[in-house]
Amino acid sequence: xxxxxxxxxxxxxxxxxxxxxxxxxxxxxxxxxxxxxxxxxxxxxxxxxxxxxxxxxxxxxxxxxxxxxxxxxxxxxxxxxxxxxxxxxxxxxxxxxxxxxxxxxxxxxxxxxxxxxxxxxxxxxxxxxxxxxxxxxxxxxxxxxxxxxxxxxxxxxxxxxxxxxxxxxxxxxxxxxxxxxxxxxxxxxxxxxxxxxxxxxxxxxxxxxxxxxxxxxxxxxxxxxxxxxxxxxxxxxxxxxxxxxxxxxxxxxxxxxxxxxxxxxxxxxxxxxxxxxxxxxxxxxxxxxxxxxxxxxxxxxxxxxxxxxxxxxxxxxxxxxxxxxxxxxxxxxxxxxxxxxxxxxxxxxxxxxxxxxxxxxxxxxxxxxxxxxxxxxxxxxxxxxxxxxxxxxxxxxxxxxxxxxxxxxxx
Ligand code: CA
Numbered sequence: 353x354x355x356x357x358x359x360x361x362x363x364x365x366x367x368x369x370x371x372x373x374x375x376x377x378x379x380x381x382x383x384x385x386x387x388x389x390x391x392x393x394x395x396x397x398x399x400x401x402x403x404x405x406x407x408x409x410x411x412x413x414x415x416x417x418x419x420x421x422x423x424x425x426x427x428x429x430x431x432x433x434x435x436x437x438x439x440x441x442x443x444x445x446x447x448x449x450x451x452x453x454x455x456x457x458x459x460x461x462x463x464x465x466x467x468x469x470x471x472x473x474x475x476x477x478x479x480x481x482x483x484x485x486x487x488x489x490x491x492x493x494x495x496x497x498x499x500x501x502x503x504x505x506x507x508x509x510x511x512x513x514x515x516x517x518x519x520x521x522x523x524x525x526x527x528x529x530x531x532x533x534x535x536x537x538x539x540x541x542x543x544x545x546x547x548x549x550x551x552x553x554x555x556x557x558x559x560x561x562x563x564x565x566x567x568x569x570x571x572x573x574x575x576x577x578x579x580x581x582x583x584x585x586x587x588x589x590x591x592x593x594x595x596x597x598x599x600x601x602x603x604x605x606x607x608x609x610x611x612x613x614x615x616x617x618x619x620x621x622x623x624x625x626x627x628x629x630x631x632x633x634x635x636x637x638x639x640x641x642x643x644x645x646x647x648x649x650x651x652x653x654x655x656x657x658x659x660x661x662x663x664x665x666x667x668x669x670x671x672x673x674x675x676x677x678x679x680x681x682x683x684x685x686x687x688x689x690x691x692x693x694x695x696x697x698x699x700x701x702x703x704x705x706x707x708x709x710x711x712x713x714x715x716x717x718x719x720x721x722x723x724x725x726x727x728x729x730x731x732x733x734x735x736x737x738x739x740x741x742x743x744x745x746x747x748x749x750x751x752x753x754x755x756x757x758x759x760x761x762x763x
Contacts, residue, residue, distance in 0.1 A: 355440045356448055357457075359388035364744055364753025367440060370433045371577070371612035371754075372418055375463035383413035383421060384463075385433075386612070386755075387440055391458040394432075400450045402439045406431055417470045418613070419692045422557050422576050429557075429576070430617055465520075465611035469555060469692045471513040475682060476551075476583060476603075476696045478507040479673035481627070483701035486713045503631060506673035506681050508698075511583075512604035516694065518611050519580075523759045525735060526605040528589035543586035543602075546733045546761060549699040550651050550709035550741060552668050553581035554675050555613055556693040563686040568639035571676035574689060577613040580649075580741050580757035581696045584608065587712055587732070607696075610741075610757040618752055622646045622745040624669050633677075636684055643674035647754075649700060649743045651709070656736030659725045663714055666700050666707040668743070735763040 355367040365371070365386040375384045375391055382395040395413035397403065406428060412421050422429060438444040439451075451457065478484055481498070484507075488497030501507065517523075525546055529538045557576030560566060566574055583603065590602030626644035647668035654660045673681075678695060699709040708714045711732050715721055721729040733739060738760040744753035 353437060353441050355387050356442050357387045357390050357440060362751065363388050364751070364755050366751055367437055368750050369614060369618050369752035370436050371614045371618065372421070372468065373612045374416060374418060374466050374468045376466045377458070377463045381414075381416040381466065383415065383418055385436060386460065389460040391460055391463050392436065392440070393456050393458060396454055396456040397436070397439075400454060400456070402435050402446055402450060403432060406435075408432075416466070417692070418468050419470050422469070422555070423691045426557060426573065426576075429615070433615060433617065465518060467516070467518045467609070468611060468613055469694070471516055471694045472690045472692050474511040474513040474516060474607075474694045474696070475508050476511045476698060477673065477678050478698040479671050479678065480698055480701050480709070481672040482670060482703055482707075483699040483709060483713065486701060486708065490712070490717050503629070504633065505637070506678045508678070508682070509598050511607070511696075513694070515604055516607045516609060517759075519608055519756045519758045521608065521759065522762050523584060523606045523608070525761055525763055526586050526589065526601070528586060528601050529592055530588040531592040538592060542763070543589055544732070545587035547585045547587050547711045548651065548733065548739045548741075549583035549585055550649055550664055550666055551581040551583050551696045551699060552578050552647065552743065553609060553694045553696040554578045556689045556691055556695070558689070559691055560683060560689045562688045564683065564688065565686065566679050566683045566689070568637065568676040568680045571679040572616060574679060575616055575675060577615040578619065578754075579613055580610040580743050580754045582608040582739060582741055582757055582759060583696060583699070584759070585710070606759070608757055608759040610743075610754045612755045614752065614754055619645050619647075619745065621750070622747060626674050627670070627672050629672070636680055637677050639674070639676055643676050644669045644671060645745070646747070647743050647745050649741065652740040653722070653724070653730060653733065654738040654740055655724060655726060655728075657726065661722060661724050663711070663722055664707065664709055666702045666709050668697070668700060670700060670702045670707070671697060733761050735761055737761050
């Protein structure tokens with residue numbers, strides 16, 4: 353496939369990607385996709401004849417979220433994606449002249465990407481063995497870094513959907529209670545240990561009923577697509593508050609997502625085998641086939657002056673528990689899923705220090721500061737810093753990516 357639209361070298365948005373998002377311009381919203389640096393307005397596309405035969409509900413793309421579109425089901429959303437590819441492909445079966453005189457194409461810099469889904473519920477897992485091991489070594493017992501349940505189930509908790517924001521939204525440094533080492537009482541103030549967590553999130557594409565379970569075999573039918581996810585974390589607040597019920601105000605002040613939902617179909621050729629799971633997991637968590645994805649991930653810290661430092665280079669393929677297992681576990685008790693729910697992976701750390709997915713690990717509890725190009729150092733994120741996450745797949749000359757997942761911290 354080759355599009356007649358211009359695609360810059362190394363673009364995330366090749367004809368092989370065709371992710372879904374929502375843009376805003378002059379107070380109006382529309383579902384869209386992107387090829388190269390061109391936004392393709394799907395509402396305007398629907399006014400041409402390219403989706404004829406799909407019987408799409410009128411105005412399905414003329415909305416501020418993708419929930420209704422996703423609810424049409426994979427058969428329809430996959431067909432829409434294929435038709436867009438065909439329409440933008442040189443020599444495809446659709447006549448490219450179909451777009452002449454329309455306002456389907458808009459330069460990327462003329463629109464504002466917005467949160468593409470209404471997120472009903474958000475769950476965060478803790479599924480990287482390397483991350484869980486690092487945290488266990490730092491805060492508990494190096495000889496028994498993983499807690500007894502960790503190798504038997506994908507540990508998770510229910511997060512907060514209201515504070516999930518799209519890339520580009522400024523992040524206000526949270527204030528809260530902390531207990532400084534050696535102090536006899538807690539103090540209150542802005543977090544001094546603001547951190548990121550490099551994660552990926554997946555969007556639920558199909559409802560289940562209360563009491564229904566999803567098997568690992570069927571789980572992919574319920575996954576619409578993936579995005580980058582930064583689970584901002586205030587480590588000093590977390591350390592004091594988390595016992596005995598887990599994360600609360602240290603996590604729920606903000607999480608940043610990339611604006612594009614990359615479909616499972618686009619990721620199909622980047623499947624890889626996951627790590628061997630030992631001990632053997634219970635039958636409801638067993639699975640067949642390759643359920644991990646080779647997605648390169650990076651994190652840069654960019655100072656207010658524009659000096660940039662790459663602090664992590666990881667990969668989604670390192671996940672010990674895959675998305676199908678997470679979904680099977682989440683629903684094994686009958687918990688229902690709804691279209692637009694977001695399930696995040698947990699911090700994605702790799703086997704080597706350059707692949708760690710949080711400052712907590714990269715700087716090993718503050719003992720190994722990162723040297724920035726301007727001569728300053730970082731143990732955590734400072735006001736004015738932007739945390740910039742990227743994710744992309746590349747194989748046999750085909751590249752697809754997730755776009756930007758950026759957040760600037762303000763005081
Ligand atoms: Ca997390």
